Amino acid sequence: MPRLALVPGEPAGVGPELCVRLAQRTRDYRLTVFGDAGVLHAAAARLGLPLTLVDARGGSATPGELAIVEIPNEADAVPGAPDARNAVAVIGALERAAHGCLAGDYDGLVTGPVHKAVINEGGIAYTGTTELLAAQAGCDVVMMLANDIVRVALATTHLPLREVADAITPAALERTLRILHRALHDDFRLPDPVIAVLGLNPHAGEAGHLGGEEIAVIEPTLAALRHEGLQLQGPLPADTAFLPGKLRGYDAVLAMYHDQGLPVLKYSGFEQAVNITLGLPYPRVAVDHGTALDLAGRGIADPSSLFAAADTCARMAIARKAASATDPHG
Ligand SMILES: NC(=O)c1ccc[n+]([C@@H]2O[C@H](COP(=O)([O-])OP(=O)(O)OC[C@H]3O[C@@H](n4cnc5c(N)ncnc54)[C@H](O)[C@@H]3O)[C@@H](O)[C@H]2O)c1
């Protein structure tokens, strides 16, 4: 049974209550939560749900129970009102859980939402958990969000729009496409995945009249990788690439920047979508939503994305174990 590390994220957001709801489920994976016991007990009491936190190596699969690695907060967590003094505990929980995955103590990492501004206000430079985990593991990664309708990967992640064009270099795009292709092949069992690559500019640059990145960077990179056999379409105009009839022909869409791809993904199915970090040595799957401070503590936040994240992470962990058992080099 996969052993998953679970991190609730911002203690004043919806993360803790969603973890309590996840704990209630009958599940075929073990969970160990990294966080503050008091915050989780308070969330359970508000929801009127049972929660037992135990010291169990490898995690618990018993409904109503979680194993815990306690990481106490500095300040009281008031739902809806984050306190920057808790930034150290929030990031510490992520780092310790991820370290446990790297050490082989856990088979995957499931994370709740983190409030980026609050972490920075707490004195920690942080652009996102994807970037934090990549730096800790020392590898290149790709952010991909997925639901039953579409998989959207990003060529750039949490970057000011002003810096996006300069970040899309042939080397960076090639790295991204290789990681995406490999993950679709290995983790999603797609033998010959088709990736649609969006242009950066309106109408994919209109033959160079509306921007030069397609001709200078994207087209030559795709051409070189097609020679190796990768199935790549594009650069495609982003405004029509997501039409349902076209989407059926792709296994994933690579968007050039965060808000080129994610609004479509979230519009098409916010509840069940998850955020997967491709390229790490372990599976990491997060919710697709943020801290939802407007809902925190009210018991009405939808837990579907966290449920989907845990289920996806468990499936990926099982698939990776099976693959490494049959791989003579694994
Ligand atoms: N996985 C992550 O760590 C993650 C993802 C997205 C945003 N964020 C961060 O979260 C913070 C708040 O971001 P935001 O306000 O743009 O987005 P948000 O997702 O927190 O909220 C957007 C809207 O969606 C609703 N919503 C969100 N989650 C919901 C749920 N589970 N059930 C029902 N409704 C839900 C909210 O009530 C709100 O109306 C920011 O700091 C952002 O960077 C973190």
Ligand SMILES: N[C@H](C(=O)O)[C@H](O)COP(=O)(O)O
């Ligand atoms: N880009 C993500 C989203 O919009 O859902 C998000 O902000 C969080 O990503 P990380 O978990 O990698 O910080």
